[in-house]
Amino acid sequence: MNRKIVLSKTMGFCFGVRRALDLVEKALAEKGDGRVVTFGPIIHNSIVLDSLARRGVVVVHSLEELQDGDRVVFRAHGVPKSVSDQVRQAGYAVYDGTCPRVGKSQKIVHDYCKRGETVCMTGDREHGEVIAVSSYGEGVTVLNNRMDVESFEPSGPVLLISQTTFSLPLFEEISSLLEKRCDERGFSFARYNTICPATATRQKALEELASEVEAIVVVGGKNSSNTRRLYEAALRLVSRAWHIEDARGIVSEMADYRSIGITAGASTPDDIIFDVEAALKAL
Template sequence: MEIKIAKNAGFCFGVKRAMQMASDELDDKSTEVYSLGPLIHNKQAVSKYEEKGLKVVEEIENIPSNERVIIRSHGVGEIVYNEAENKSVKIVDTTCPYVKKIHKIVNDFYKKGYKIIIIGNKTHPEVVGINGWCENSAIVIKNVDDIDNIEFDKDAKYCVVSQTTVDIDNYEKIVEKLNSILKDTVMKNTICSATKERQLSAKNLAKEVDCMIVIGGKHSSNTQKLVNICKDLTNTFAIETKDELNKEELKNYKSIGITAGASTPDWIISEVIDFLESI
């Protein structure tokens, strides 16, 4: 059996930075450390941090005054910063710089009178956070077919941004259709470069192997994008850990490719590789 690993797999820059910052905060025992929502979309990694003392909450109001709260890499809306300040909660901001850039674009154009369009999943925390920088007024488009159900103001100016983990092909289809409908539109391709590279390397590897194993959280948006890309090209197994793999089933493949989502720690990837090498 030949095992091939995608060139771009596992923690991206933003997640790696957030995890290191969170770890440093947990080493400082001066106050309790909270996370506003799960730190990343990987329950195994989150569990390790909870063992170190991290407390996961959903609302600022659930955090006592003068404690610390980690804003995760997905980012949050403007109101969360105001709520934290009002409660005297210290913010540890691990928002990915690429996501921060989107917040600024949205806020700047919104103040100039533009209507905001976000390409992405409206329930994803990153999109919820982006929408929070234009007073939650954005139009959110997930698929090109959604456009048919939206009534646009033909006289308005629009600024279009995207969730950093959007599938590139899907983004281009949506942009093409929007350009054919709207007159005055500023398009900002805010898909993260690491996302583009990860999707491309997964696609290229999937063409070379008999099957792909995609490692990552079931609720991880970028991981599920990788699963869909690989499924179109070869037999694909979507897993969170090696425990979901079937040794007898994998023996039937001569070559196996491995990729992983941006929230998948190296140690989980290593365990999968060790498992395959044991076959």
């Protein structure tokens, strides 16, 4: 079969991920006896994390795990404010890999909560970015779907922001519902669309890709929020879609399709994408 393989116009590493990984490389290159540690996984990609571990990079999840002389890299998703403050106060060398867009959200939350306003954030409650951003203010409410909005009772002016990798259509839906809820109760409503433009561009590119192919392979970590959202969108757009981490996830069923598209999450390296492309061509 003469199979057509089409690559999405926008996919793979985003600016924030590249920046965070560059800081890990910088920390590794620095002379010193201490370890290079990341506070939480630097990105949501097990293959990249395994590669860094083989080079001596250690992932820690608590302040108690730090050792004297450690060089500490904050991940792209950011870390809770209390963690950032304590690590810096303890005198560790800090390489702040927090994505600048996440840093902007942290500042927005801090400033609005300081004025006594209610801040809501669309996103996944357990996601590292949401946890980190929410820590910069008191009482931040996380909204993930319509039901969350329906159970939320505003008590004053409300500001809505978003996880940077959240679904834009879902953000728009939640925003409209929340604005109506605030209007009905006489409270002002404002919003900042803090979704990364690269996320929206990646989702739009997926829609264009779907118009050209029968099936889509989504490449990225199984625990990557933005990759999961791409996969969920692909399932709605084409007759068949798969979510794999690398070329080892290629299955014989893929050979049944004349045209297959490839897209990838923000934490997926180019070499993994190209390996998947080569494996599909070899079917």
